[in-house]
Amino acid sequence: MATPRLRFAPSPTGYLHVGGARTALFNWLYARKHGGVMLLRIEDTDKARSTDESTRAIFEGLNWLGLQWDEDVVHQGANLDRHRADAERMLANDTAYRCFCTQEELAERRAAAEANKDSFKYDRRCDRLSAADIAARLADNMPFTVRFRVSEGHTSWNDLVHDTISFPNKDIEDFIILRTDGTPIYNMAVVSDDIAMGITLVMRGDDHISNTPKQILLYRALGAELPQFAHLPMIHGLDGKKLSKRHGATAVGDYQHLGILPGAMLNFLALLGWAPGDDIELMTRDEMIALFDTKGLQKKAAIFDTKKLEWMNGQHLNLLPIDELMSRVTPALVASGHVSAEWLAGHSEWYLKLLELLKVRARTVDDIVQQAGPYLTESVVYDPDAVARQWKDRAFTETALAGVHEALSALPGWNATAMEEALRAVAERLGLGDKAGKIFQPLRVALTGSSASPGIFDVLELLGRERSLARLSSALHFIANTTT
RNA sequence: GGCGGUAUCGUCUAGGGGACUAGGACACGGCCCUCUCAAGGCUGGAACACGGGUUCGAAUCCCGUUACCGCUACCA
Numbered sequence: 001m002a003t004p005r006l007r008f009a010p011s012p013t014g015y016l017h018v019g020g021a022r023t024a025l026f027n028w029l030y031a032r033k034h035g036g037v038m039l040l041r042i043e044d045t046d047k048a049r050s051t052d053e054s055t056r057a058i059f060e061g062l063n064w065l066g067l068q069w070d071e072d073v074v075h076q077g078a079n080l081d082r083h084r085a086d087a088e089r090m091l092a093n094d095t096a097y098r099c100f101c102t103q104e105e106l107a108e109r110r111a112a113a114e115a116n117k118d119s120f121k122y123d124r125r126c127d128r129l130s131a132a133d134i135a136a137r138l139a140d141n142m143p144f145t146v147r148f149r150v151s152e153g154h155t156s157w158n159d160l161v162h163d164t165i166s167f168p169n170k171d172i173e174d175f176i177i178l179r180t181d182g183t184p185i186y187n188m189a190v191v192s193d194d195i196a197m198g199i200t201l202v203m204r205g206d207d208h209i210s211n212t213p214k215q216i217l218l219y220r221a222l223g224a225e226l227p228q229f230a231h232l233p234m235i236h237g238l239d240g241k242k243l244s245k246r247h248g249a250t251a252v253g254d255y256q257h258l259g260i261l262p263g264a265m266l267n268f269l270a271l272l273g274w275a276p277g278d279d280i281e282l283m284t285r286d287e288m289i290a291l292f293d294t295k296g297l298q299k300k301a302a303i304f305d306t307k308k309l310e311w312m313n314g315q316h317l318n319l320l321p322i323d324e325l326m327s328r329v330t331p332a333l334v335a336s337g338h339v340s341a342e343w344l345a346g347h348s349e350w351y352l353k354l355l356e357l358l359k360v361r362a363r364t365v366d367d368i369v370q371q372a373g374p375y376l377t378e379s380v381v382y383d384p385d386a387v388a389r390q391w392k393d394r395a396f397t398e399t400a401l402a403g404v405h406e407a408l409s410a411l412p413g414w415n416a417t418a419m420e421e422a423l424r425a426v427a428e429r430l431g432l433g434d435k436a437g438k439i440f441q442p443l444r445v446a447l448t449g450s451s452a453s454p455g456i457f458d459v460l461e462l463l464g465r466e467r468s469l470a471r472l473s474s475a476l477h478f479i480a481n482t483t484t
Numbered sequence: 485g486g487c488g489g490u491a492u493c494g495u496c497u498a499g500g501g502g503a504c505u506a507g508g509a510c511a512c513g514g515c516c517c518u519c520u521c522a523a524g525g526c527u528g529g530a531a532c533a534c535g536g537g538u539u540c541g542a543a544u545c546c547c548g549u550u551a552c553c554g555c556u557a558c559c560a
Binding site: 045171211238280298302360441 | 488494498507510552553554557558
């Protein structure tokens with residue numbers, strides 16, 4: 001079998017959408033799995049809506065996801081001459097004809113048909129024009145479009161996800177392939193490009209199912225070999241409608257900025273419309289390639305539920321090799337303004353420990369950044385809820401924290417075992433028995449400002465002797481000077 | 485309206501005639517672990533759209549109905 005050639009062909013009219021990203025992913029997985037190539041084609045023939053900014057966003061999104069395309073990017077707009085030449089070849093081999101009907105006439109007839117509750121279909125009147133008539137109109141410089149002449153019969157293909165799909169040709173009108181200005185219509189441009197690029201498998205959203213019979217007809221008229229087709233289901237929002245802006249974050253860039261890992265995004269997207277079987281859910285990129293099979297492709301549209309994405313991101317956060325995680329977290333940490341990359345590099349052992357402790361209770365990179373705050377700043381900000389709950393009994397809190405301060409200052413070293421022994425002794429002394437948690441919680445607030453954190457001794461170690469004791473003093477001071 | 489596509493827990497899905505008392509995951513509830521929060525383990529509730537066939541036997545095959553989605557442009 002020849003090398004499979006696939007393409008991802010977005011139009012640059014917005015950001016890279018999660019649906020587009022998933023289409024790109026499946027194309028990429030198939031290509032990587034079967035030793036093929038995935039090309040990128042920017043469909044920028046709609047000048048009014050296409051922007052360079054969108055093109056850049058598509059590149060960025062794909063790069064972030066690690067979906068590298070092969071060969072040079074194809075810009076559809078650069079191939080206009082070939083599109084036109086292909087259409088003219090069809091005119092020459094009599095599979096297409098000139099249509100002199102104006103847009104206004106067409107609109108009128110369409111409106112009339114609709115008023116009669118009839119479905120409108122071009123009546124082929126220009127296909128019945130005599131040669132002399134055509135010559136005369138051409139001599140008059142009358143503008144014309146080029147229409148494809150749809151033959152009798154039916155058009156069907158064996159779709160990789162839907163099996164056989166068939167359309168009666170009588171339901172397909174003689175569609176326009178070239179506008180009055182000589183530019184190609186979508187289906188014309190796509191087929192011309194797919195042939196030129198040697199595409200062997202067209203894998204795209206199932207909103208293109210109805211375009212497929214038209215495209216197949218064009219391949220035949222051009223004498224080209226048909227590619228295989230695979231139509232992927234759509235992605236919908238929670239309300240079951242096609243995913244769009246009003247559903248919230250739909251651009252892959254949005255998720256990047258929310259602290260989602262590209263590996264998690266890919267994994268989540270892959271599971272929307274594909275299942276490897278055996279109840280496998282968590283996969284790395286390489287595992288997805290190894291497991292990918294069009295047999296597992298789903299026919300049904302999937303609903304984009306970010307809850308599972310977040311869970312999955314938490315899983316990937318823990319699966320990711322720590323140095324890779326570090327390279328994702330460091331820029332975010334620096335952006336938070338609490339530290340410099342240099343400082344972190346100079347304290348790599350400490351930084352590593354911090355990450356190990358935080359990653360297990362974070363779901364996103366942003367969670368890590370937020371939780372890292374207390375360890376990177378000089379002073380701590382008390383969470384009002386935590387203060388209200390954990391420092392409720394002020395007298396007790398004061399004696400407890402003072403006792404902790406005393407016990408910890410007396411310690412010769414600063415290690416977890418010794419500290420735990422000392423603090424449990426304090427609890428014992430205060431008559432708390434084995435309920436040392438009663439002093440750990442107030443202590444946690446004093447050290448981190450929050451009632452949730454890694455294990456208290458890990459926090460103490462991370463903060464170090466000096467900062468820990470200073471925070472205890474500050475807490476004592478805060479309590480003494482606050483009236484409730 | 486016409487044409488096409490789709491239909492399993494709230495969501496993502498396994499399932500391709502008997503292994504189904506329909507499995508897993510997210511979310512939700514409970515329990516365990518525990519200094520908090522997570523993570524983890526155990527556990528509970530929760531689905532074959534409906535109606536006809538075919539068959540000894542149907543979530544699985546066929547037909548119809550319904551619902552949803554897409555296309556129906558000199559947009560892509």
